[in-house]
Amino acid sequence: MSGAGPVVGLDIGGTKIHGCVLAGGRVAGTARRATARGIEGVLSSAADLVEVLCRQVGIAVTDLAGVGAGLPGVVDTAAGLVSHAVNMGIAEADVPLAPLLSARLGGTPVVIENDLSVATIGAAHLLEAGDDVALLSLGTGLAAGLMLHGELRRGFRGGAGEIGHITYVTDGAACHCGQRGCLELYASGAALAARWPSPNGRPASVAVFDAAAQGDPDAVRVRDEFVAAVAAAVRIVALTCDVEHVLLGGGVTEVGAPLLDAVTAVIRGWEAESQFLAHMAIADRLRLVPAELATAPVGAALAFARVVPV
Amino acid sequence: MSGAGPVVGLDIGGTKIHGCVLAGGRVAGTARRATARGIEGVLSSAADLVEVLCRQVGIAVTDLAGVGAGLPGVVDTAAGLVSHAVNMGIAEADVPLAPLLSARLGGTPVVIENDLSVATIGAAHLLEAGDDVALLSLGTGLAAGLMLHGELRRGFRGGAGEIGHITYVTDGAACHCGQRGCLELYASGAALAARWPSPNGRPASVAVFDAAAQGDPDAVRVRDEFVAAVAAAVRIVALTCDVEHVLLGGGVTEVGAPLLDAVTAVIRGWEAESQFLAHMAIADRLRLVPAELATAPVGAALAFARVVPV
Numbered sequence: 001m002s003g004a005g006p007v008v009g010l011d012i013g014g015t016k017i018h019g020c021v022l023a024g025g026r027v028a029g030t031a032r033r034a035t036a037r038g039i040e041g042v043l044s045s046a047a048d049l050v051e052v053l054c055r056q057v058g059i060a061v062t063d064l065a066g067v068g069a070g071l072p073g074v075v076d077t078a079a080g081l082v083s084h085a086v087n088m089g090i091a092e093a094d095v096p097l098a099p100l101l102s103a104r105l106g107g108t109p110v111v112i113e114n115d116l117s118v119a120t121i122g123a124a125h126l127l128e129a130g131d132d133v134a135l136l137s138l139g140t141g142l143a144a145g146l147m148l149h150g151e152l153r154r155g156f157r158g159g160a161g162e163i164g165h166i167t168y169v170t171d172g173a174a175c176h177c178g179q180r181g182c183l184e185l186y187a188s189g190a191a192l193a194a195r196w197p198s199p200n201g202r203p204a205s206v207a208v209f210d211a212a213a214q215g216d217p218d219a220v221r222v223r224d225e226f227v228a229a230v231a232a233a234v235r236i237v238a239l240t241c242d243v244e245h246v247l248l249g250g251g252v253t254e255v256g257a258p259l260l261d262a263v264t265a266v267i268r269g270w271e272a273e274s275q276f277l278a279h280m281a282i283a284d285r286l287r288l289v290p291a292e293l294a295t296a297p298v299g300a301a302l303a304f305a306r307v308v309p310v
Numbered sequence: 311m312s313g314a315g316p317v318v319g320l321d322i323g324g325t326k327i328h329g330c331v332l333a334g335g336r337v338a339g340t341a342r343r344a345t346a347r348g349i350e351g352v353l354s355s356a357a358d359l360v361e362v363l364c365r366q367v368g369i370a371v372t373d374l375a376g377v378g379a380g381l382p383g384v385v386d387t388a389a390g391l392v393s394h395a396v397n398m399g400i401a402e403a404d405v406p407l408a409p410l411l412s413a414r415l416g417g418t419p420v421v422i423e424n425d426l427s428v429a430t431i432g433a434a435h436l437l438e439a440g441d442d443v444a445l446l447s448l449g450t451g452l453a454a455g456l457m458l459h460g461e462l463r464r465g466f467r468g469g470a471g472e473i474g475h476i477t478y479v480t481d482g483a484a485c486h487c488g489q490r491g492c493l494e495l496y497a498s499g500a501a502l503a504a505r506w507p508s509p510n511g512r513p514a515s516v517a518v519f520d521a522a523a524q525g526d527p528d529a530v531r532v533r534d535e536f537v538a539a540v541a542a543a544v545r546i547v548a549l550t551c552d553v554e555h556v557l558l559g560g561g562v563t564e565v566g567a568p569l570l571d572a573v574t575a576v577i578r579g580w581e582a583e584s585q586f587l588a589h590m591a592i593a594d595r596l597r598l599v600p601a602e603l604a605t606a607p608v609g610a611a612l613a614f615a616r617v618v619p620v
Contacts (some may be wrong), residue, residue, distance in 0.1 A: 012620075031545075060515065087555060104525060119340070132466060144550070148458065148463065149461070151459070153458065153551065153552075154552075155551065156552050156553060156554040156595070157550060157552060157589065157591065159552040159589075159590050159592050160550065160551055160552040161550065161552075162549045162550075162552070162586075162590075163444065163549055163550055165549055165584075165586060165587075166545060166546055166549050166550075167545075169478075177584050177585070177586035177587070178583045178584030178585055178586060178587070179580065179583065179586075179587065180586045217363070222351065232477065235476060235477075236476055236546070237548065237550070238469065239472045239473055239475055239476050240454070240470065240471065240472075240473055240476075240546065240547070240550040240551060241463065241465065241470055241550060241551065242463075242464075242465020242466050242467060242468070242469040242470040242471075242472070243466060244466040244467070252430070268514020270489065273488045273489065274475075274487050274488030274489045275488055276487035276488060276489075277487070277488070277489065278473060279469075280467050280469050281467065285466070289313075
């Protein structure tokens with residue numbers, strides 16, 4: 001990451017873009033702005049933020065080695081295409097977003113990557129968790145980003161890590177995917193928000209954990225059911241891919257240490273009952289991705305460096 | 311697999327060894343014998359069978375490029391060590407079985423590998439299923455052998471593919487692993503045998519499917535519950551690793567096409583309800599490993615060639 005020049009990383013979401021400049025392996029600057037919708041909106045928002053970031057650290061856009069960008073939706077990194085990024089108002093398939101953004105930036109090379117993949121790359125890097133990692137993203141949905149021996153596992157149909165749609169409760173509630181009882185109905189931020197509406201704008205996860213810590217029996221029940229489902233997600237990742245590190249990320253991590261402690265306690269309880277699970281030592285591999293870390297923008301910059309060595 | 315000489319593949323199990331000679335990419339001969347117990351027993355049984363196979367195809371042991379052997383238990387392929395292969399009466403850890411067998415064979419190189427891995431390599435090869443494959447082994451237990459983009463995925467603690475110990479029924483029956491309701495209690499040959507004892511020596515799986523086909527309502531229920539659990543195992547593999555091919559193997563495949571048809575029908579039913587699963591097109595990736603194929607011995611020979619190119 002030293003050598004050829006700084007890299008900008010962009011985490012492009014449906015409502016905002018979060019960016020950073022990575023120079024010599026260090027974050028030299030960060031900035032955010034709102035995302036305008038549609039192809040033209042995304043391009044101009046992203047190009048604006050790149051310019052803001054460059055001004056912030058006192059360089060020209062032409063000084064950049066390149067730009068890496070993480071996007072929701074189906075991303076073809078090799079061809080620079082994004083499809084069905086409906087959160088950003090891009091319903092089209094095979095939109096050549098990487099070459100379009102590159103042209104907007106005077107020919108600066110651009111690499112695009114799926115947002116869960118960049119979050120995984122960034123979390124593994126910032127937590128110094130090596131190259132064999134699953135990031136459990138506990139947000140609106142539930143999915144795992146997989147980096148196996150350094151290689152991102154996307155899967156044959158782009159569905160690797162879609163553990164949120166494994167059945168957790170037989171004949172459970174209806175999921176938007178068309179199945180019933182999917183794990184993400186129990187182990188996601190949205191699941192928690194549905195069970196514990198938080199009228200004052202605090203994240204539902206923080207509100208539930210606080211109320212539970214104060215002894216509210218309903219909150220204790222909601223928290224414990226959520227934590228058990230998250231632990232089940234961890235077990236699924238551990239007993240399929242057996243990665244060296246399992247990282248808990250996503251919006252729910254605003255709860256902080258109490259979330260990690262609670263999930264760890266459930267798994268330690270299982271390990272006390274099961275020699276097999278004790279041997280697997282899953283709890284020892286579990287870590288929390290602090291919500292304040294710029295994992296996705298940093299991961300986006302690193303995603304660029306994976307494709308175009310700098 | 312042409313060039314430097316034929317390779318013997320051995321599938322060493324607790325009661326018998328099944329071997330083959332692979333020459334020029336073709337199976338030139340096969341043979342079986344009983345496995346004697348303990349380190350000395352396994353070494354002499356294996357060395358005997360290598361000699362029998364060589365005589366059968368008219369070559370000397372010294373003409374072999376090498377021997378690949380699949381073993382139950384924890385195998386360190388790089389160092390040639392096996393640990394805790396209790397099925398074969400080897401309770402010890404770190405037994406240098408590869409160098410010991412090599413010495414017994416006059417210095418012929420020997421590579422050892424986990425039995426599930428060799429079955430996966432062999433099944434992928436014989437079914438021409440490419441290099442991105444999960445083999446669901448439905449035998450005494452349930453586990454998945456994983457080959458991801460050509461690389462065997464063993465996992466950080468050797469637990470990759472241990473899907474049999476993911477919970478399938480909350481508070482279900484006790485599993486020998488110490489947990490409750492594990493998937494292998496519902497989706498394995500042993501599970502079927504426990505629910506449908508087959509007094510006349512026929513495999514329980516064949517007996518259940520036959521009785522169900524003749525309309526026995528108990529058999530229909532046992533069969534359908536088993537098939538649903540196998541389908542759940544397929545979904546777990548598809549929504550974690552998203553491999554290109556999912557192969558059904560193990561003793562249960564003696565049922566043949568009716569097993570594949572039944573599992574496929576369950577998954578097609580899910581796909582009819584779920585656009586997400588329809589997009590994943592899991593049923594299209596499902597294939598049966600015919601029980602009569604010598605997948606494990608062929609895979610063992612190929613495992614040798616993966617380590618020592620011939």
